[in-house]
Amino acid sequence: MKPSARIGWRNYLEFWVLTSGEPVWQLIRGIPPLHAAVNRFLVDRLVMKLPIRPNPLSTMGRYTSWESLTNRSFDSRHLPPVPPSKSAPDPVDVAELFRRDGETVLCPRSTVLFAYFAQWFTDGFLRGDVNIPRDPRKNSSNHEIDLNQLYGLTPTVTAALRTRSGGLLKSQVLNGGEFPPYLCELGRIKDEFAPLSVIRFDDIPFGARDALFACGSDRANLHIGFTMLTTLFLREHNRVARLLAEHHPDWDDERLFQTTRNILVVLLIKIVLEEYINHITPTLFQVVLDPAVSRTAVWHRTNHMAIEFNLLYRWHSLIPSALLAGGQERPLADTLAGNRLLPECGLGPLFEDASTQRAGRIGLFNTDPVLLHVEEQSVAEGRVVELASFNDYRAYCGFPRLKSFAEVSSDPRVRRGLAELYASVDDIDFYTGIFAEDPLPGSLLSPVMQRIITVDAFSQAYTNPLLSPQVYGPDTFSPTGMGIIETTARLSDVLNRNLPEVTRPYRARMTHERS
Template structure:
């Protein structure tokens, strides 16, 4: 099957963005209107610490409880509830039970992937910079993980929480090979006055020093890039420059904080300094994720804050369990540019993958500014680079292998009415026609396709369903972290110095600029661009 659509020149009316909102649901429309209008009133409310904290707690609960809270009765192990489905977290979780039978006549995943193919250089997002998908990939790599040993999409090696294993590793032997065992520090090297992780390989082979690290898809790394790779805890050495730069940043922050703690507590041994520093970095990362990243991707006037004392009271506080739905939601391939502009020169996406030399040569501050100045791709169909199309096909295939319910079924699960016409999904005639041509019935649309076919609300980055799944799982995954329990959230866990680091970190830019000892310049570093930065400044 070939996907075709009429161009405007062929008689199709130009896209006005006028999606039919009749199937959004009255309560959903009311809540969205309230949160995206009346900016001055929201600003006044947030000036009161007492009111801001209570609104923060109530709106967090509202976001998470858009779906039934955990524990989910099922994992992908079996279509019924069992003790294993409630306790064995080596199986991927799921929100809805598998369907008994997939709709007849579904197009092959490779055909569906053509719905995602980018046209030319693609369309760009007016709100977000290329740093947004880089940060999202880096932090989700820590807990949305497959099973490296088997490749079985039903199994997972995930820790199911934000523990920064992409920096520290997910096993004791990996963590040990990355540590110096002096002053709580991680191994690093200095190149032209700047700190970077050590090299993973020497002569094209993983060094004996780091043999505990078992990267996935290592055989796909081009031979001339093997010796450029960084030794870090994450298994995805094939990541592009954004996630690699983030590992450099958090390595520097770990060693910086370890130095602060070791100096303040000379009676502490290496182990205590290391573990306390790790605690501090995990919560610092959660704070940046919540207060900059989450606030950026929502179109609301309200700014969420990290407030463990009040948000710990939610009925949704249950053990984390990463789900297949959450994994599919975070495949933001359309946001990744086909070409990066680095030091004023175009670099094709392929040349940025598993190429740490670009990070070293450009330098951390200038590289983050390059990513911040470049727009992210526009989320949606017809905007994924050809290099990533096989991953789109694989995503559709995994959804079918696990017999995921349809896009419409998931709308109901997350509090939206079922759509009855593609016009209720998107106002873009191309999307409407492609969906009709690919699927005989809107009830047959794959979840993965529907998530990215949905037209975002004005001021939003993603469609309503994708945004809601993120809010349900992202808030609960982050805020259920054990370090945020009120009994633990204090100087006994982080040290007074660590608590100061957490409290003083309000943005990604803060992290970057205190870790550029080799470069005293100020860089424009942000997940947003243009109007988004203005809106953030008004909060």
Template sequence: MTVTSRPPQEGTPPWTGARDRSRDGLRNRLETHLLTHYGPAWQTAQRRRWLHRRLNSRLIDLAVLKAPPRPNPLSTKAPYTSWDSLTDRTWVGRQLPPVTKARRDLPAPERVAELFRREGEGRFCTRSSALLPAFAQWFTDGFLRGHAATGDPRRTDSPHTLDMCQLYGDREEVTACLRAFRGGRLKSRIVDGGEFPPALCEGGRIREEFRAIRPVRFEEVPEEFVDTLFAWGGERAHAHIGPMALNVLFLREHNRVAGLLAAAHPDWDDERLFQTTRNTLIVLMIRVMLEEYINHITPYHFGFVLDPVRTDRGVWHRENRATIEFSLVYRWHSLIPSAYTIAGRPVPLAHTIANGQVVLDRGLGPLFQDLSRQPAGLSGLFNTDPLLLPIEAHSVAVGRELRLAPYNDYRAYYGFPRVTDPRQISGDPRVQQALLEVYGDMDAIDLHVGLFAEEPEPGAIFGRLLERIISVDAFSEALNNPLLAPRLFGPATFSPEGWEVIRHTRGFSDLVHRNLPEDKGRYVVSLGRSAADARAAAG
């Protein structure tokens, strides 16, 4: 994966280094400097396997322990610790206690949402492709979930671990309706030589065989798109084309691996083939998430690897619990383009949401290349498409309903000094002025706003607090998966064939190019921007 710089869009001032770093903390600045400089030394260390493994384990520990380890004393059940709050996982976890007295002078969520409004085409990321926000949404849809029955933001249906329920479903009856019950496979259909999930609906209604699937906000899907929806385990009918393409990709990989296992083990029944294939797919996804996704969003010279035998020793190994704070971190709406360039023509964002026909018409390989060649939006304020502004307002409103502590309190929790001036958040005068006009007091800034107001360091994609929260929770969420326990992490759990698939898969490109029976061409598939694409986008 090649990462290059791209000149800023016309009218977008370049990064000037003007942000005041006096409130970053000396230790934080030193650690960042060491990890983002001395590239040749880091490359030399990584060529020595024993040293790479030691550094990998040590740096993951360092990242996760930037915050107190789980279990968190509180959940959204009550402002005190109880046995129910620790064990009833239908309540969302929380890292800081609720504020005891809500401020009455805070601006309305709708006014705050205007801080995110994109003007025109917006600003583009110099490092990342549009595949990045697509994978982030698909990945987090598996464990950052609401409570479908009540809509109560304090409750969740989350499995609190990475189990790929966005593909397989979170309940036995959903999984059953998606299985073919032959050869360990999932149901699928062939369209123009390519394999795709079955249609969820027919004649505007969910088909009887998929009645166990209960997509949220199904009633909001435009009538002309209802019959284009795919049948899968995820609850979000409103997914856009990126997460749709990823579910198609992992469906194909599931059925491909099931075929390998069936050929190698003719004595295995459908149940064993399915369960062993699912084990393989879950760990395969974790490996791609860690070794391509995490390595892309961190601006470090060091490349993290999946090495559960060493990382399992971490003192932070505790049962996972999704938190409201981690959910707010993943509201990456500014990274989503206002239009996708598909087959050389712009398609407005609204026409790519819940529209499976786009995926069928374009095909998997060409669509992944389209996403990989288009830049993601730049993370930050003033860069969210107006279509998504109601979600920004909702994010602020949920934070207040749950009485989340303000942005400055979370800086302190994660090891950063509190800011006292907007210039310590961003060097952009427009951001500084907007924060003063909307909030005035730095201690009043909502967490959701502060996370995206922070100006990234050179070479980084996100501000320092958001980056740190991702590091703490993404590593601990992924590496606490039971399939990664040393006793389980081996051929006995995944079969010798599944084990080889896991060992020899390094990224999205590997997955895509072995799952294109309809097209043997080679496609650009990357979270990062190639030099050629950056030059082309620059004009």
């Protein structure tokens, strides 16, 4: 099926314009006022592809109420609930559509660092319920890009991580590099870190707990990639705090800490927009951070994460079955709770390893069996919150409804797998469909996934309070902080100014370099 027929002629024409005519886009990039105007126009146009927030419904109930609009412990939702069909396949069977048999199918464009960053970044705001038993309708999110991976979700956690001197966060030096302090001693959480928590702490062997780091997120020790990125931003926080202290000797600890935190949150948003989002999208236009984008935008509304956004961001197929760390390939299981590898291998070499190795392709039949239970859980959660069908979401996103399994994918194995489980194309679960659907040429993501991510990502990043025109400026960040923000666009910028123990620059790239 031709791409133009699968997404509609109007959508395809827009896609063609944004992915063709490179000399024109280069010319636009070379004229700053024109680039800024086009940047504002395109971001606004992309966000307006779907209805703007607030969504009228949430996972709280079947109709709109004041509490459903304002109680953000329940996820918002793009479409009304639809009870699952009685003939819907068992989530265990659906999860088999995700199973990787044999070699990882590689992504032509992404590195493992992209996979690490995607998980680390989104786990800051796409946070499920932490109560036992879990309620799939609820979340534990602040609904903001706030770098809680480093600072924690509450002031109590933040306070436990601070030195209360010079605006610094607690840290330790291991093998010449700065790392978070250890959380435990003799298998028990230290008294100073009592407010902190670790996901599935009781399942961690007693002897392995002393390698856990004390970080803001309960997921900080979950995977080597998560810990690498948290460690990097810890180093950057303390570097910036020391720099501010030099320029402002009259500032107390509190002002140094809060100003540094403001700078780092905006640094993260800038990297997300200028490196991460530009890597995801196939367009030739390069988005830049410009607080003026949302100054008069009608979509500038309070953030409220959507259940669909949460589910579609579970890109487990990005993770290869063996990961390069310390110059050698290690089974995926060996990098879970792999904190010991950080001081052993060094932060720079680990980032370079992740930047050298290609990630897996996002799609069906490409999830390592170690992670297959998460795919099953995701399908089940979609049923519990009664998500509409994949075809319903295609219509919602402005794409033609598909009429057969053959129109979903060009891969015979995907078509066959769907036909064996679902009675018709209209019965395909949202979660299954977004991974089964073919991406457009040059894209990493399927059309529905791309559209929801584009809308939600831009609208939620640009509504951060630190980007407000009354807030964004030297009064909030200091002239020194503004200089740091303006000269930072990529993770490699942050990495290589935080590697005092090495003498050469290390690669930190989300895009694979073809040899």
